Amino acid sequence: MKSVVKKSVFLLSIVTATTMTLLPFNTSAVVAQSDSQANCVMTPQPYISPNTLAMMAYRGAFSQEGIPGYLVFKTEFKSGKITADAIVKAAITGCVLSNKYGMGDNSAYVEDVAQEIQGFIQAQN
Known part of the structure; x- marks a missing residue:
């Protein structure tokens, strides 16, 4: 035993x-x-509304990730040099948006960001 x-x-x-x-x-x-964001100083948010993310991108919040702001943003978005997918990825890279729930690969979320950007660009014209 x-x-x-x-x-x-x-x-x-x-x-x-x-x-x-x-x-x-x-x-x-x-x-x-x-989450591939181990070097983040701040905690990325699990969700940011498409409207808020679009406005952040327009205002130059992702310039360090290569997304220019304001007039250059509008011009490059219209020409296709900047895409909603690039904006979402910049938000993830910039430690603003978490990719914990796969936001970078969520095509519906990316499309919503694109529609928000198109909407406020049209409203400014």
Whole structure:
């Protein structure tokens, strides 16, 4: 009986040690790393409305990611040099929008951003 107990304790200690090694202690760090945004200083938002994201892009919030603002933005969006997909990806790269829920690949979300941009560009003309 002692042999069975010793083997059970030994196996349990191995399983525990392996689990503690393989499973991270800081789960929020794992979320950030799996989000491909491990270097973010601020916490990216899980959702930003398409209208807000479009306005942020227009106002130059993603200039560091290569999306110019204001008049240049309007011109390049109309010509196709800037796309809604590029804006969403810039927001993810710029640590504004989280990709935790796949916003970068959500075609409906990207299309909504495009429609918002088109709407306010038309309203300004």
